[in-house]
Amino acid sequence: MIEFIPVLLVIFTGFSGIMINRNIVMKLISLDIMNTGMVCFFVLISKMSGSFPPIIHSLDEMNLDFVDPIPQAVIVTAIVIGFSTLSLSIALTAMVIERTKKVKVDDIEKKVGT
Template identity: 50%
Template structure:
């Protein structure tokens, strides 16, 4: 059930990128899709174990791998920076164009 919700989130973001014409909505859809992908990685990484890999006397414990956690934190930071860079680009486009609809911007800027 959790996997279905994660894939639904990814598909909602994907179809939002394709179907929405407003540039801000495209950026939000991309953020929704990246959140679904990160949730998918977290779900896959948590299947091996749930315990923190700390040295102890207890044997036969399934530890969680810390490497995917570090990769996910890096993906979150990179996703945030890409999103902020795209929003700055949309702000610069908004100065020259009265609308943020991608079809109108393309129509106004074609030679």
């Protein structure tokens, strides 16, 4: 279980980055770090059943310990979703920054007046 600690640390770094940073762009970058940590977490889960790629060239290889393909197949979707959310939020943030001329969250909130 020791190999999970660095991954959880990355996820926690991302989360605390979103919490602590005052700059909205830094917040989005932290969000991406958190997302990447999550992808690594799923890759680690699939490695638990073995470390060979799940491709068979001949029947002799049937008994090898294969990587579990399902979490990886599933996390590809999460990567795409993470990319699209990030790009959309960066586009909208760019528009907010352009109109308010502010990057700090508190300043934007004050100017926008939620």
